[in-house]
Amino acid sequence: MYHPSSPSSITPQTETTTGLEENARRVAELEAQLVHSARLVTVGQLAAGFAHEINNPLTSILGYAYQVRKAVADDSPIARDMDVIISQAQRISRMTRHLLDFSRPDPGCKSSCEIHHVLNQALDLLKYRMKTIEVKREYDPRVPPIPASASQLEQVFLNLFLNAIEAMPGGGTLTIRTGLVHGAGSDLVRIAISDTGQGIPPEHLNNIFRPFFTTRDEGGTGLGLYISHNIIHNHAGSIVVESTVGVGSTFTILLPAGNPRQDTDYCEP
Incomplete structure (x- = not known):
């Protein structure tokens, strides 16, 4: 029935x-x-x-x-x-x-890029936002110049620094470490950006590089990490994140230390 x-x-x-x-x-x-x-x-x-x-x-x-x-x-x-x-x-x-x-506008031109100089420029732009944050620079002097777009990498670093600042509203420590990783085929430059902020919930970690994904109630576009991921990918690099709620987050970037092209001043087609 x-x-x-x-x-x-x-x-x-x-x-x-x-x-x-x-x-x-x-x-x-x-x-x-x-x-x-x-x-x-x-x-x-x-x-x-x-x-x-x-x-x-x-x-x-x-x-x-x-x-x-x-x-x-x-x-x-x-x-x-x-x-x-x-x-x-x-x-x-x-x-x-x-x-x-x-x-x-940045046409994507790559030239010899000093990573430490680009990091310092990005930090200088945000100095006014870091009055309650201790910044630790642990730079490896062995890191060589790399073929990259300095302005595009600066945009990546600005995005990551801004996220770290937002994660530490009451202050904390921002640590930037660089190093040289010896790979089987070629050397890689490692940049690790760590904060002592709120951390990212495990259920969000797989989504943070997706466009328009944001955990902020207001003010966030959800595009910063997506754009950063694309820039690093276009530089033949990688970016990953490790995070623990209540402890903080670390974003680690790996970029090629060299390029098979002999010239270091060219634009991506």
């Missing part, structure tokens, strides 16, 4: 409805993330424009500051004040110049 209210008669429809609702929810989330990503692109363009506009008055400030400094005696209190003004203006100039360099 047929009973309309029996579970067997409504289960397929219920499952279909649930699936449609889940798909609709996921589509809405992706649309919101795309809108947020587009807004971040606009913010980046505005920041680059601001950096360009601030360079002109900054050049004038530095020019007049140099003239005043030359006109006063070295033991004058004014001289000490002018040294501070010049030093801070030069700092602003370096930051704006670096921001402009980072915002320019």
Whole structure:
């Protein structure tokens, strides 16, 4: 006998409805993330424009500051004040110049790249976010220059550093280790970035390099690690993560220390 209210008669429809609702929810989330990503692109363009506009008055400030400094005696209190003004203006100039360099389109050109220099540049850009974080640089002096796009690797390091900062809202330790790994075919450069933050739940580890995957309630696009993974892959390298909840996370990057091409200045086709 047929009973309309029996579970067997409504289960397929219920499952279909649930699936449609889940798909609709996921589509809405992706649309919101795309809108947020587009807004971040606009913010980046505005920041680059601001950096360009601030360079002109900054050049004038530095020019007049140099003239005043030359006109006063070295033991004058004014001289000490002018040294501070010049030093801070030069700092602003370096930051704006670096921001402009980072915002320019990158055609993917590879050249001889000093990994430690790129790491330090990325750390300098985020220094203002690290007031409660201890940064440890454990650089291996044996690490050679590698053929790579410095601006693309800097983007990877910025993404990883920002994730570490977000994972340590109350402060902590950020450790960057580099080393040379001797492989059977060729040497590899290893960069390990560790934090003492909240850690990543085990159920999320397999998804963190997927596009639009994020564990943040707000502010995250879910694209940083996805883009980082693609950049490292395009450099014939690898990136993996180890994490323990409540202890912290370590992202380890391996990049070829050499390239079979004789030239070190070329662009990817």
